[in-house]
Each structure stands twice: as C-alpha cells, then as structure tokens.
Amino acid sequence: MTDAYTNEILTQKVDQIVSKLVNQPLPPIQPPPKVPTTSAEVASLIDHTLLAPASTLQEVRNVCSEAKKYKACTVCVNSSMIPIVSEELKGSGVHPISVVGFPFGSANTEGKVREAQVAVEQGAKEIDMVNEADISFHFLPLCCFPLVDFLFHLPLPLPLTHTYRKWNKKKVQNIGLLKSGRYLEVYNDVLEVSKACGQATLKVIIETSLLTAQEIIASSYLSCLALQGDGFIKTSTGYGGGGAKADDIRVMYEVCQLVSKELSLPGGRATKVKASGGIRSLATVREMVQNGAQRVGASGTSKIISEVEGGKVEADAGGY
Numbered sequence: 071m072t073d074a075y076t077n078e079i080l081t082q083k084v085d086q087i088v089s090k091l092v093n094q095p096l097p098p099i100q101p102p103p104k105v106p107t108t109s110a111e112v113a114s115l116i117d118h119t120l121l122a123p124a125s126t127l128q129e130v131r132n133v134c135s136e137a138k139k140y141k142a143c144t145v146c147v148n149s150s151m152i153p154i155v156s157e158e159l160k161g162s163g164v165h166p167i168s169v170v171g172f173p174f175g176s177a178n179t180e181g182k183v184r185e186a187q188v189a190v191e192q193g194a195k196e197i198d199m200v201n202e203a204d205i206s207f208h209f210l211p212l213c214c215f216p217l218v219d220f221l222f223h224l225p226l227p228l229p230l231t232h233t234y235r236k237w238n239k240k241k242v243q244n245i246g247l248l249k250s251g252r253y254l255e256v257y258n259d260v261l262e263v264s265k266a267c268g269q270a271t272l273k274v275i276i277e278t279s280l281l282t283a284q285e286i287i288a289s290s291y292l293s294c295l296a297l298q299g300d301g302f303i304k305t306s307t308g309y310g311g312g313g314a315k316a317d318d319i320r321v322m323y324e325v326c327q328l329v330s331k332e333l334s335l336p337g338g339r340a341t342k343v344k345a346s347g348g349i350r351s352l353a354t355v356r357e358m359v360q361n362g363a364q365r366v367g368a369s370g371t372s373k374i375i376s377e378v379e380g381g382k383v384e385a386d387a388g389g390y
C-alpha cells in the first residue's frame with residue numbers, strides 16, 4: 071500500500087487525463103514504430119498463449135514446442151501450468167508467463183499477490199495480472215467524500231438519496247457497484263502485485279472490451295502510475311467478449327508516455343503496451359505495432375507465423 075495518493079487525489083488526476091485524451095483523435099506515433107516483416111521479428115513480439123480452461127498437459131507441451139520452434143518471446147499459461155512450462159522451456163530463451171487473477175480480475179489483491187509469488191518461485195519470468203476490470207467513473211462532487219457517497223447509496227426510501235442513486239447510476243459509466251475508494255483500490259491492486267513480482271515483469275490486463283473510453287484511460291493511467299514506467303498494460307484476457315483494437319492501443323500508448331513525463335522518468339522510460347485478444351493475422355499484428363504495441367498475445371501464433379513464412383498476408387478475418 072502507498073500513502074502517496076488518496077482517492078480524492080487520484081480522482082482529480084484521472085479526471086484531468088481523461089478530459090485531456092477522451093474523444094481526442096491522436097496523431098500517428100512519431101517516429102513510426104518499426105513494423106515486423108520477418109517471421110523472427112514477428113515471433114520475437116509474441117507471447118504464445120494457451121489459457122483455455124480445459125488445456126491438457128499435452129497441449130501445454132505442444133505450445134512450448136511451437137514457441138521454441140518459432141522462437142516466440144514467451145509462453146503464457148495459467149499459473150498451475152507454470153512448473154511444466156518452466157521445465158519444457160529451460161535453456162530455450164523462451165520465457166514462461168503466468169496469468170494471475172485470471173480471467174476476471176475480481177480476485178482479492180492478497181490472492182493475486184500470493185499467486186504471483188508462487189508463479190515466480192516456480193519459474194515465471196513475467197506475470198500478466200487482471201486489474202479490477204470494474205472501475206467506476208465518478209461525475210459527482212459528492213463522490214469525492216466516500217462516506218457521503220456511501221450513505222447516499224444506502225437503499226433508504228428517502229427522495230434525495232433515491233434521486234442521487236438514480237442519477238449516479240445514469241452517470242456511472244460502468245457496470246458493477248459504485249464503491250468508494252475504487253481508484254485507490256485499482257492502484258493498490260497493481261502496486262501490491264508488482265511488489266510480489268520482484269524481478270519478474272508485470273503486465274496489467276485492463277480488459278478494454280468491458281470499459282468505456284473514459285475507463286480505458288482511467289485504468290491505463292492508474293496501472294501506469296503503479297508500474298512507474300516498468301512492465302506493460304495489456305488490452306484483453308480473451309475472455310471479456312472482445313479483444314484488441316488499434317484505437318485502444320494508441321490511447322493506451324499515449325497514457326504510458328504522459329505518465330512517463332508526469333513522473334519525470336529517466337530517459338523517457340515508459341510502461342509498454344501489449345495487444346491481446348482476437349489477433350489472428352499478420353495484418354493485425356502490424357496494425358497493433360503501428361499504434362504502439364510492443365508485445366502481442368496470441369493463441370493463434372502458428373497461423374500468423376505461417377502467413378509470414380508463406381508470404382501470404384491474409385485480410386484479417388477478425389478475432390471475435
């Protein structure tokens with residue numbers, strides 16, 4: 071936990087960056103990122119992923135073999151599979167990744183911390199955690215005083231609180247309960263897991279498909295503040311009903327750059343962006359990179375690599 075921020079401070083900071091970025095078309099990144107062309111370049115960006123709940127040990131072994139064959143960056147699996155993946159990848163230069171709090175992010179922080187610690191002890195070199203996907207976007211000044219906000223949300227048959235609740239529900243951008251202290255919770259959720267990761271790289275999945283444009287900015291911002299220029303923010307679990315979109319990647323990249331400036335990080339060090347969810351073609355990989363992604367999560371790596379090797383660039387069939 072940190073005493074650097076309070077909910078009020080974070081609410082003000084989130085409101086500022088949201089009003090700066092939301093619905094503002096962003097220019098292409100300058101200088102343009104290098105777009106991968108060879109299979110080695112594409113593979114070096116890819117976290118080869120197998121997160122299906124019914125994945126067998128043999129399927130996990132197959133994914134490890136494919137990743138070694140392609141020279142993928144990593145293999146991304148559920149935490150229970152880390153021991154076998156660490157064994158399969160030993161000495162290969164391909165790193166094991168464990169997801170944490172997957173796929174909904176609604177596990178408590180203590181549970182995510184412990185899951186990350188064990189996965190790192192068992193060989194995970196990167197952790198992909200799911201952040202609190204349900205953040206609420208406060209519009210009303212009353213929300214800045216959590217106690218008042220809490221009292222007003224009690225289901226009391228009072229016209230004033232009833233009106234406030236109705237209005238707030240309309241105002242609240244997101245599903246899920248309006249809970250006071252939410253921004254601080256989201257921030258501390260990432261901070262505590264990042265401490266547990268030690269030298270392992272932490273990526274924070276914000277589940278863009280569940281969030282409004284404002285919330286994508288807010289969740290990216292809170293995660294970047296906690297990551298302090300390290301690690302990645304990542305679009306999707308692949309289980310949230312939608313996947314990576316170029317516009318989302320671009321704005322996430324912009325948030326990473328703005329936080330780097332806000333924290334005056336040396337050499338402009340900034341948290342990176344990982345695109346994941348529904349990426350099934352080389353064209354989509356390239357589009358994500360052009361918009362700021364420096365890592366791609368995909369279960370369809372074989373198809374993407376065969377496109378590169380076969381020289382055939384298929385139109386994107388769309389991942390969802």
Ligand SMILES: O=C[C@H](O)COP(=O)(O)O
Nearest residue numbers: 307308347348367368369
């Ligand atoms: O980390 C999440 C996965 O990369 C989702 O990817 P997928 O839609 O290619 O299965």
